[in-house]
Amino acid sequence: MTAAAPEPKANMGQPVPRYDAAAKVTGRATYASDMPLDNPAYAFLVTSAIAKGRIDGFDLDDARGVRGVIDIVTHENAPKLKESKLFSNGGYAGTTIQPLKSADIAHDGEIIAVVIAESYEAAREAANRVKVSYTAVAPSASFDSPGTTTAAAKGQNSQFKEDPEVGDFAKAFDQAEVKLTASYDTPTQHHNPMELFTTSCAWMGDNLVIYEGSQYVYGLKNGVAEQLGIDADKVRVVNPYVGGGFGSRGSMTPRTAIIAGIAKRLNRPIKLVPTRDQGFTIATYRAETRHEIRLGAGRDGKLAALRHEGSEVSSRPDAYCVGGTKTTTRLYACPNVSSLVSIVRADRNTPGFMRSPPEVPYLFALESAMDELAVKLNMDPVELRRINDTTVEPIGGKPYTSRSLMACFDEAAKAFGWSQRSPQPKSMSDGDWLVGYGCAATCYPTQMAPSAARVRLQRDGRTRVEIAGHEIGTGAYTVIAQTASERLGVPLEKVAVFVGDSDLPPAPVAGGSNSTASTCSAVMMVCDQIRQRLFKAVMPGDSLADKAKETVGISQTPSTQAAKSDRPLDLDKAFDALGVGVVEEYGEWKPEGAPLDSFAAMHSGHARLVGGHSMKYKIAYAFGAEFVEVRVDRFTHEIRAPRLVGAFAAGRIMNPRTARSQLMGGLIWGMSSALLEATEIDERNARYVNDNLADYLVPVNADVPGVEVILLSEQDDHINPAGVKGLGELANVGTNAAICNAIYHATGQRIRKLPVRLENIEV
Amino acid sequence: MSEKPGSGRSGFDRRAFIAGAAGSALVPMTARAATQDASVSAAQDPALPVDVTLRVNGKDKRLHIDARTTVLDALREHLKLTGSKKGCDHGQCGACTVLIDDRRVVSCLTLALAAEGQEITTIEGLATDDHLHPMQQAFVDNDAFQCGYCTPGQIMSAVACVKEGHAGSEADIREYMSGNICRCAAYPNIVAAVKQAAPEIMKG
Numbered sequence A: 001m002t003a004a005a006p007e008p009k010a011n012m013g014q015p016v017p018r019y020d021a022a023a024k025v026t027g028r029a030t031y032a033s034d035m036p037l038d039n040p041a042y043a044f045l046v047t048s049a050i051a052k053g054r055i056d057g058f059d060l061d062d063a064r065g066v067r068g069v070i071d072i073v074t075h076e077n078a079p080k081l082k083e084s085k086l087f088s089n090g091g092y093a094g095t096t097i098q099p100l101k102s103a104d105i106a107h108d109g110e111i112i113a114v115v116i117a118e119s120y121e122a123a124r125e126a127a128n129r130v131k132v133s134y135t136a137v138a139p140s141a142s143f144d145s146p147g148t149t150t151a152a153a154k155g156q157n158s159q160f161k162e163d164p165e166v167g168d169f170a171k172a173f174d175q176a177e178v179k180l181t182a183s184y185d186t187p188t189q190h191h192n193p194m195e196l197f198t199t200s201c202a203w204m205g206d207n208l209v210i211y212e213g214s215q216y217v218y219g220l221k222n223g224v225a226e227q228l229g230i231d232a233d234k235v236r237v238v239n240p241y242v243g244g245g246f247g248s249r250g251s252m253t254p255r256t257a258i259i260a261g262i263a264k265r266l267n268r269p270i271k272l273v274p275t276r277d278q279g280f281t282i283a284t285y286r287a288e289t290r291h292e293i294r295l296g297a298g299r300d301g302k303l304a305a306l307r308h309e310g311s312e313v314s315s316r317p318d319a320y321c322v323g324g325t326k327t328t329t330r331l332y333a334c335p336n337v338s339s340l341v342s343i344v345r346a347d348r349n350t351p352g353f354m355r356s357p358p359e360v361p362y363l364f365a366l367e368s369a370m371d372e373l374a375v376k377l378n379m380d381p382v383e384l385r386r387i388n389d390t391t392v393e394p395i396g397g398k399p400y401t402s403r404s405l406m407a408c409f410d411e412a413a414k415a416f417g418w419s420q421r422s423p424q425p426k427s428m429s430d431g432d433w434l435v436g437y438g439c440a441a442t443c444y445p446t447q448m449a450p451s452a453a454r455v456r457l458q459r460d461g462r463t464r465v466e467i468a469g470h471e472i473g474t475g476a477y478t479v480i481a482q483t484a485s486e487r488l489g490v491p492l493e494k495v496a497v498f499v500g501d502s503d504l505p506p507a508p509v510a511g512g513s514n515s516t517a518s519t520c521s522a523v524m525m526v527c528d529q530i531r532q533r534l535f536k537a538v539m540p541g542d543s544l545a546d547k548a549k550e551t552v553g554i555s556q557t558p559s560t561q562a563a564k565s566d567r568p569l570d571l572d573k574a575f576d577a578l579g580v581g582v583v584e585e586y587g588e589w590k591p592e593g594a595p596l597d598s599f600a601a602m603h604s605g606h607a608r609l610v611g612g613h614s615m616k617y618k619i620a621y622a623f624g625a626e627f628v629e630v631r632v633d634r635f636t637h638e639i640r641a642p643r644l645v646g647a648f649a650a651g652r653i654m655n656p657r658t659a660r661s662q663l664m665g666g667l668i669w670g671m672s673s674a675l676l677e678a679t680e681i682d683e684r685n686a687r688y689v690n691d692n693l694a695d696y697l698v699p700v701n702a703d704v705p706g707v708e709v710i711l712l713s714e715q716d717d718h719i720n721p722a723g724v725k726g727l728g729e730l731a732n733v734g735t736n737a738a739i740c741n742a743i744y745h746a747t748g749q750r751i752r753k754l755p756v757r758l759e760n761i762e763v
Numbered sequence B: 001m002s003e004k005p006g007s008g009r010s011g012f013d014r015r016a017f018i019a020g021a022a023g024s025a026l027v028p029m030t031a032r033a034a035t036q037d038a039s040v041s042a043a044q045d046p047a048l049p050v051d052v053t054l055r056v057n058g059k060d061k062r063l064h065i066d067a068r069t070t071v072l073d074a075l076r077e078h079l080k081l082t083g084s085k086k087g088c089d090h091g092q093c094g095a096c097t098v099l100i101d102d103r104r105v106v107s108c109l110t111l112a113l114a115a116e117g118q119e120i121t122t123i124e125g126l127a128t129d130d131h132l133h134p135m136q137q138a139f140v141d142n143d144a145f146q147c148g149y150c151t152p153g154q155i156m157s158a159v160a161c162v163k164e165g166h167a168g169s170e171a172d173i174r175e176y177m178s179g180n181i182c183r184c185a186a187y188p189n190i191v192a193a194v195k196q197a198a199p200e201i202m203k204g
Helices: A021-026 A120-128 A169-175 A217-228 A255-266 A276-282 A359-377 A381-387 A405-416 A476-488 A515-538 A544-551 A571-578 A598-603 A656-675 A735-747 B014-036 B071-078 B134-141 B151-163 B170-176 B187-203
Strands: A041-047 A053-059 A069-073 A111-117 A131-136 A149-152 A178-186 A199-204 A207-211 A235-238 A270-272 A289-297 A303-314 A337-345 A433-445 A451-458 A463-466 A495-498 A582-589 A621-633 A639-649 A706-711 B049-056 B059-066 B097-100 B103-106 B119-121
Touching (some): A021 B151, A169 A337, A178 A359, A217 A255, A289 A359, A639 A735, A656 A706
Parallel strands (some): A041 A270, A639 A706
Antiparallel strands (some): A053 A131, A199 A270
């Protein structure tokens, strides 16, 4: 076993290499903009240079004069599109700002024209020659700008139903022996997946094919159909590989229906490859947030009072918020809790999900505050978490289905060498480096959504699994193939998996870390339907059939317990008895507690996620603990994070290889959110300044010397049939707090605003 | 930036040099374009397509393309070699990395015209028959990717990194692989892959 393929522990699958590995290392994996098109025309976007106001007019003569230009589409001649509601209000869209609809401008970088030409080069040149005259109005950029409006999230965002509270916070805080009040800020961030926000649209008569990287092909298919006013069955979204999502491709952006409409009008396939900087404004992002935390505790460290106020920026028309208080008010035992989330509206594009949307900013606040409280108590921060650990969440009194938080702390602390830490700030150094150790908890809700699947088994054991899931780098192909292989008892190399196509049976959005739990539970169920059919064929009327299907293998593969049973099923005999060449089954699975309309919603592109804190009698989360070593140069103030160690427990680990890789990437994301990433905003113009990969800092290889991921065994029979807790968004939570806690330990300076740059250090 | 006449510097005239260089570069383009469209010369309309022959993965490919076409767009849009990826089009991310005469180059910042007569190797040209190149195999073994979009560029860069002699230590590999961004952050696995493949590449 290599580091990349850890030895499986109890309740873990095999660390088999990725199903799509060969395709990805040879360049054969085809992403959306790699799809061949028949004589495409090329689109290039023109985006607004003002954030608020009106377009007075275009001068297009120069642009039209460019050789090869076919058409220039503005609000004056754009295809008429129907509105789509925000995804959280029953629609599909990530924004209700619809470009090219009128002369009004709602945010900087809004699409204001689309140039179509015979070549990419001509489209780009003509786009640069489009002249626009505006009447600009001073925009509101962010929290401190004049002209914003602020209101409580509750009541305006249908997915934010309550500000969690319990007991009497005010009284308990007032009486607490030890008190902490502190404010924390997190910055604007952009996902910047490596694949650009490309869209290709091709019509065949009335049927539309869309090649676009999407985390929800059913949502996009139905959303575009709604905007075009056509039957959703006539729209197909195809993306067998997606070049990174991180939330940016979870909801529909306006570009897709615009390109589809233009392709229809020109009767020609259109290929759009937006630029990297356009990606900052034509899709979503993580909005900046502000927090105030109040903690009251006894001298023994027991929390008596907790209040978390969060404030988030959104666009003028859309009340998007992440509302992470649903998690931070339930993480620790505390009898008196209150909270409030507010939304501040500014002249910005609408924000959206970005990897662990609520937990990254909200746990930064809470886990920083816990460290500050530990300092006030003169207590080890790990012990403070242990004292306040709980198996029951305090708001509704519901039990956690499983919770390995302290086991994670203990494993990670051991691997990290936490016992070597001298608790006093500025007490550890190495030459010019001030050395600090810090830690934080992480958690992420376990979520599931209805999913369908189709599985076909041939008599030679070859198996085909079809499900409109999404391969965004998570290992979807691999874990689905492993699930079918194990459940049917056929060799892994005989399983073919098809995802990323809205003509396949519906799967939910690849968001909220629900994919593995949902798709694998559906595939397991459908494989069981196949087993049942085969057994009924050879044991007609036999009441033993039901029992047998659970205990009897159906092939000679020795890899599963079922196959090793003393009553292997003779596949040939079963197929002869059925009188067929293939057995194919389709099935629809839904999680316990899913609403009644779940399956209908699933087919129309609405994923009804259940889980986390929203279940009736229980609460389900995955947990982890992260330890970091930070080094701050006492003269230059250069900050480095040479060691990141995380231990995680997330129910059944389908594949320790793909799980470790996701958690490793998550830890690096967490480091990045503390030390590197921020979209800088020009306050005067409400404009993103560093909208490229040289100035928007993401980690490169040299930033990441040491990362260690520890997978803990955990079994949870109360979540879903696969026993899986999603972990794709677990590891990048809390890391930002752990790093600031380590910086405090290294330097004695508490930093409450991210990202931390060397100019923020005042040693 | 212009030099002052008689400023005491050498007689080298920068403006004249640039004009001369551009002029000489335009000569073959003019000649080619003239055969396509006799009525307009390329000097008058630089947007006219030109003929370019690129040598890609050991084969000559004749193209009739816009003179501004980059190697990346020539590969992707005209030769259907879509393994090389566009991640920024600004030379900032490395997803488009190919080898030109064995040097790693960001193909988005290289004009196809400028690569004429040179040997271009892309991710599609790395494997032989059914055998993965040792670097490709090392990427599989070490799970050195997730979404896979940056992977062709990482692998091309990694092959060059080894041949440049920059794979002697993990610190070296990290430094010399830092021109290729992996947003999934598979970096530790990429370092492990380069370490694994380096001896085999240097041997063979």
